[in-house]
Amino acid sequence: MAASPANVPQMHPDPADFQDPAYREAVVDLLAAISYGEISAFERLAEDSKMAPVIRDKVALASMASAELGHVARLHERIAELGADPFEAMAPFIEPIEKFHRHTAPSDWHEGLVKAYVGDGLAADFYREIAAYLDAATRDLVIASLEDAGQADFVVDRIRQAILAQPSLAGRLALWGRRLMGEALTQAQRVAAERESLSALLAGGIDRPGLDLASIGRMFTRITERHAERMSHLGLAS
Template structure:
């Protein structure tokens, strides 16, 4: 592995991207650690605790990458705290299953966006982003838990399907607010997609992936 000079700089857009990723990972750790305490089984509790540990590991990777380039992770995260916290406050789950679907759908939607953006980055940063977005095992766990719940009570499907649609709307709204306020991040996305039609295409792909994810949960 090559050594990185502390003087190596990154663009404002990349700092924004890594900052929002870092706060997203920190928030995911908090949520999964909290959800683990409400798990109906010890196996579920252990699984979520393990996933939470993986999320904080991803956060540490981002913190280190930024520090090597002279960027303080707290400063990078600061612009995104309000929007991410607002999203989580407005979509507070009321049950164990809602918390699983939120993490699966909400985090998955964000990951889809960041993976698209990663294709426009330099190779080291692209590799970092993709590593941070690697599945911690939550997808298979959520699919299994939701499938078991639906098998036991078919009325669960409609409630969770409605919840998933709400999460999509809230997530897209907050994402638009963030991009509108951060010139560097907006420039990164506009440059990568090419023009406004490219951005529209990106949003369509995100919605299509969301629908596939809902189908994987049995909620399509």
């Protein structure tokens, strides 16, 4: 469910964090990337709902799409508070995110469900890892914006039911999950490498810890392990 305005932290720049223009740029970039990811997820879930076999499932997926879009307003408000235009800030992230979706277009209802659960989960894990290096107020906003929109229980239930009814489906969906992981990790690494502000944020700075190559490797290992847990919840091999 989308966080209500009362539950979303009201944030004001902390001079200790935001006097550094590089840090401010990194925060804007991260919030913009998450924002466009939410918009893209809204569009995809709304489109995938057309493949739903029954009206109940169609409404459920459409409701999830609405929840994704509900996170965007607060993210844009925060970007504006930091002196940037939200739509200009999102521009660099449109192509890499859309490229991911082009490469992982589901062929049917079940692939769409797995993508909603696994693909969004991988992206959320990556952004949460980066959020660990942010000031507390920004970190809280990022975590709130990445709250599950209802995908987990819904998708797990539907996929497990489908596998029980058609056991052969498990193999195909397991391969699909591995493909999603590969594409998502490639995208995450590309975004982190191409955006200098995010690379600098991960590298650390004055009074701010960073990641060396070994730490970055462990970060992606953690993301991979969480992916395996999600696949297990679905009843699929990772």
